[in-house]
Amino acid sequence: MKNDNHSSIQVIDRAVGLLQALAQNDDSASLKILAADSGLHASTAFRILGALTVHGLVDKDTQGNYRLGTRLLTWGERVRSRMDVRVEARPVMEWLRDQVQETVNLTVREHDEVVYVDRAIGRRAIRVEQVVGSRAPLHVTAVGKLMLGRLGAAAWSAYAQRTGLPRFTDNTLSSPAALVQEIEQGLRDGYALDNEEAELGVGCIGVLIHDASGSVVAGLSISAPIERRDPAWIPLVQEAGRRLSARLGYHG
Amino acid sequence: MKNDNHSSIQVIDRAVGLLQALAQNDDSASLKILAADSGLHASTAFRILGALTVHGLVDKDTQGNYRLGTRLLTWGERVRSRMDVRVEARPVMEWLRDQVQETVNLTVREHDEVVYVDRAIGRRAIRVEQVVGSRAPLHVTAVGKLMLGRLGAAAWSAYAQRTGLPRFTDNTLSSPAALVQEIEQGLRDGYALDNEEAELGVGCIGVLIHDASGSVVAGLSISAPIERRDPAWIPLVQEAGRRLSARLGYHG
DNA sequence: TTTCATATTTCACATTATGAAATTGATTGT
DNA sequence: ACAATCAATTTCATAATGTGAAATATGAAA
Incomplete structure (x- = not known):
């Protein structure tokens, strides 16, 4: 030195x-x-x-x-959207929360987990709340399955091998085949569900958020007691996802 | 290897x-x-x-x-604005050319020189035309003196020593003291002139163009036969500079 | 065609970057 | 409060890398 x-x-x-x-x-x-x-x-x-x-x-x-x-443009955009995503997400999360009266979460992927980075808490007395900063494995969350999906098929099998797809509930997708099928379905649909896979009684609807370069920068999801979760909310979550991605410069 | x-x-x-x-x-x-x-x-x-x-x-x-x-954000912005500047400049240059009927030039700095990267040619039969790709030393151009100005006082004296401030006409500023005075005046005024310093018979009015990060990315100038150059054009060049900088995301 | 300036390649070797091991600090469990 | 564990950080001998001087190639200008 x-x-x-x-x-x-x-x-x-x-x-x-x-x-x-x-x-x-x-x-x-x-x-x-x-x-x-x-x-x-x-x-x-x-x-x-x-x-x-x-x-x-x-x-x-x-x-x-x-x-x-041009790699610097891509990385620069990552820095910008990291700075922007929480700020831009706040009004969209509150809008979505007000549509459905349930908690809305913002997550990012860190390696094999999603990290909850912000939330708009639902207004009902009985509601789902995730602690900001807490984590969950990708395969048991709606948005985590989509994030994993976007990493490509090689990453899905590597993830399954690395983690062993531990069960959290009887509903957790624990076989690679089931996970692959779910991921493919989610990529086709443009949203994914968590059907009490992380925690009994809790159901989620999630979508991915993109930045101006098309990269996935976050996930957005509604979390609700499973008996209240309503498929009618799917277009609302997708609309919120489009709005937030657009605010981050994504026009795909 | x-x-x-x-x-x-x-x-x-x-x-x-x-x-x-x-x-x-x-x-x-x-x-x-x-x-x-x-x-x-x-x-x-x-x-x-x-x-x-x-x-x-x-x-x-x-x-x-x-x-x-955050350095990646800065560099990424440099890449973006390099891509954008010529595209964004074209309508502004044509607007300015139409206001004054003289040639408008877009330049960038490369080390000790400005490089002419685009132009909107004046409509009169007798007009000034610079060849795209051609170069001129910073100290004999309106925008070049401003670009040098933005590099800081140490750069001015280093430039003077390195180049010896060669004379192109009797009007060329050939002493460091004269150059410093001119640069300081230009930074204060927000525009600079070329008073037949590069070429007898040619006068210019120039301003700097900034990107979203506040960096200088280009110079914009009117070049005209000296007898036609009109100080009334100064606010128009400044307005064109503001417009182009705003299109590149500069809001300073 | 020749000249000249810049870009590119080669190679011996000096210096740097490396990784294994040790140390430090933070977190977790008892 | 203390011990155990894990991740981050530091140390150091040395293998391997990156260096710069010289040679060569290339392209532009005369």
Whole structure:
């Protein structure tokens, strides 16, 4: 390590320096200029720029000059929508909650689990409430099955193997075949249900939320005592999902 | 190099892998999960994430988990506005050209020069035309002096030393003191002039264009035969600059 | 065709990044 | 309150990587 800052890695410092130099020019820049701006030997700059290009952080224009690559747009959008999603979701969640008088949850996926990040609590005395910050495995939640669905078939089987699909109730989908069927159905329908799979007595209707780049950034769901859950709410959840995705710039 | 792809640098591949893992989780992620997703040893992931954090590509939330950092938002915005600026500029340039019947130019800065990237040609038979793709030194153009101005005082003197401020006409500002005075005036006024400094007989009025993050992304200017240039056009150029910046998301 | 500037490739080796092990800190269970 | 467990962080010997100087290739200009 070349300095007291023990969080320094020379190649990363150099790569970021090159990206900064690209960000400071308003158009594309030649290898010579980038090497000069970053203080690097041209062959070093050349190789680092090549590695960044392979990953889409840099690309080359038609004259062979370098510029910032579109991967940064994608990641930048992830940062923006992370900042936006809770703020944008609040009025939509309250709208949906007021339509059906039940709790509305906002979740995000973290690896094999959904994490409850916000909620609009239902107005009835007997209601479902999830603790913000709490988690549930993907396969036992409506939105978690959709999130898993969007990761692709290889991810479904890897998830099933990794977790063993533990049962939470008699209704939990515990075989890979049943899970795959449910996921495929949910992707087709554009919504999914939790039929007392996580907890007896609790039923959910969930949809996915997309950002401007089309990526899934969250899940939105109604949770209610199973006897009150009403299939008539499905279009309302889907409408809320569309509204929130649109607020995040998704127009797919 | 570990594979045939000669554009590979291991640390960059690893850093990008970690950033991708962060992008795929919808919320922040722990070190353990990131190491597992990326196949890296925890101490290796720890150091790489630390280096990325120093540069703002990653940050840690209040629970100590990692997430994509705001520098990516900034760079992503640079990519977006590069894509947008020419498209958004076209109607504004045509509007401005129609107001004054003279050529309107769009430029970007590349190191010590402005590059002409688009134009709306004036309608009079005798008119100023710059070739798209051609360049001029910053100090002899209206917008170039403003662009240099926004880089800060240290950059002004470095530029003067590096280039020697070559004279193009008797009107070129060739002393550092004269250039500094002109730059400061332009930053105060919110526009700058080229008084036959690049070419005898040609006068310009220019303003800077900003993107949503407040960065300068381009310059916009009218170029006319000096005897036709009219100070009454200054508010029109400023209005065109505001319109174009607003279209790019700037609200400052 | 020749010249020149920039981009790209090669390679010996100096320096960096690595991973295994140890240590520290936080959380959970008793 | 204390012990156990787990994740994060630090240390350090060294293997492997990234480096820069030199050579070569390429394309534009004269």
